[in-house]
Amino acid sequence: METTNQGNNLTYRFPKNFWWGSAASGPQTEGAAATDGRKASIWDYWFSIQPECFHNQVGPANTSNFYHQFKEDIQLMKETGHNSFRTSIQWSRLIPDGVGEVNEKAVAFYNQVIDELIANGIEPFMNLYHFDMPMCMQEKDGWESREVIDAYVNFAETCFKLFGDRVKYWFTFNEPIVPVEAGYLYNWHFPNVVDFKRGALVAHNTIVAHAKAVEVFKKLNLPGQIGIILNLTPSYPRSQDPEDVKAAHIADLFFNRSFLDPVTKGEYPRDLVEILRERDLLPTVEAGDLAVIRDNPIDMLGVNYYQPRRVKAKEEPAPHDAPFMPEHLFDPYIMPGRKINPHRGWEICEEVIYDIMVDIRDHYGNIPFFISENGMGVEGEVKFRHEEGFIEDDYRIEFIQEHLKWVHKGLQEGANCLGYHLWTFMDNWSWTNAYKNRYGLVEVDLTNNFKRTIKKSGRWYKRLSENNGF
Structure with a gap:
């Protein structure tokens, strides 16, 4: 992989067979929420009782209409240089009651999507859980329940058996820490619980569900690989002062290593276990849990990277009677002069992607991984419309290029990096933000029958993929 200006004027060349593509999810793109036997997820339910919690009161009923337009969309993937694409199978569509009968219309839909991708030279990457707990399973206490773990493992096995002859890359969960943070700590998402100990149980049970799904996959002897997708947000201390460095280490334990270590090394970080033990916050661990986690490491890792976390030593102790939060052990730090995406409020710091790669190389056995999400959400993109009708999103091209320089x-x-997937292929529905920020290579016009228009970045992405570099 040489760096040269020769031939094609490429400065950055990527390895042969590098994955170029994008990531999306079933609940954020398919729509058709009440079509062909699908039943409610927690998102459908939450929107039905509190629509005001969603930007412009736009809910998940239609999202980006992929259910009806997937053939057109897969052609557009081809036109934007995709050789791979990740989406997810919705549990609430495939097994609408959580357990029991498989929905044949859902099987037909996912078969068509997989076959259409393959027919167009696009490798399907399939994820099994993207924040979308079926409501009937949440009524049984969601990830706090062992019954729900068993139901998820059954769902995973069903997917492997139905689609594993063609899908070679499987992922158990996308960003499993997000439902913990959003649903059980910070009161951002349904079920709006604020209770660290319950959150810790949700995290542990999710990891057990993941490990049991990996175990089932291996027993089926399918010709593929299985992993998980984690959003890694490296923690940087304000200074090299020992108290700041310790604060960054603690933040890293909670937000990165809590999931990264058990799925790769088969055990929880000991210093995290100690912190929780001292505070009586350890979740209930059942017989066999630690063994199944230990014995089922992943084949490959997906890494979602958006922003770093910057912290400093705690300046004021937390109130004595306050329910525990990770932030009782460190304070957030806003670095002066940082570059920011004003639409999302997130720091843009491209070289962090390199730090993640080096950390995986040096501390996680150089496990095969790929950048499974990286992207830039922008509000009001219509103001960048070119007279010829497409969005002229040079900022997105620059964002991708600057990150790819560090990947290179x-x-x-x-570092054993196999590819780069942008979030996302087309503008999609983003949870409580709905369509506030747009991330796609392709514009979706919600006012005009979900009309698709490739943005400038989509044309550029095709050249990137064809040249395998830039």
Whole structure:
């Protein structure tokens, strides 16, 4: 993988067979929420009782209409240079009651999507859970329930058996820490519980569900690989002062290593266990849990990277009677002069992607991984419309390029990175933000029958993929 200006004027070349594509999810793109036997997820239910919690009161009923337009969309993927694409199978569509009968109309839909991708030279990557707990399972206490773990493992096995002859890359969960943070700590998402100990149980049970799904996959002897997709947000201390460094280490334990270590190394970080034990916050661990986690490491890792986390030593102790939060052990730190995406309020710091790559290389056995999400959400993109009708999103092209320069550097230094997936292929519905920020290579016009128009970035992405570099 040489760096050269020769041939094609490429400065950054990527390895042969590098994955270029994008990531999306079933609940954020399919729509057809009450069509062909699908039943409610927690998102449908939450929107039905509190629509005011969603930007412009836009709910998940139609999202981006992929259910009806997938053939057109897959052609557009081809036109934007995709050789791979990740989406998810919705549990509430495939097994609408959580357990029991499989919905044949859902089987037909996912078969058509998979076959259409393959027919167009696009490798399907399939994820099984993207924040979308079926409401009937949440009524049984969601990830706090062992019954729900068993139901999820049954769902996973059903998917492997139905689609595993063609899908070679499987992922158990996308960003499993997000339902913990959003649903059980910070009161951002349904079920709006604020209770660290319950959150810790949700996290542990999710990891057990993941490990049991990996175990089932291996027993089926399918010709593929299985992993998980984690959003890694490296923690940086304000300074090299020992108290700041310790604060960053603690933040890293909670937000990265809590999931990364058990799925790769088969055990929880000991210092995290100690912190929770001291405070009587350890979740209930049942017989066999630690063994199934230990014995079922992943084949490959998906890494979602958006922003770093910056912290400093705690300045004021937390109130004595306040329910525990990770932030009782460190304070957030806003770095002066940082670059920011004003639409999302997130810091843009491209070289962090390189730090993640080096960390995986040096501390996680250089496990095969790929950048499974990275992207830029922008509000009001219509103001960048070119007179010829497409969105002229040079900022997105620059964002991708600046991150890929650091991916390239990590590759040159031996990191085992297999590809890059942008979030996302087309503008999609983003949970409580709905369509506030747009992330796609392709514009979706919600006012005009979900009309698709490739943005400038989509044309550029095709050249990137064809040239395998830029």
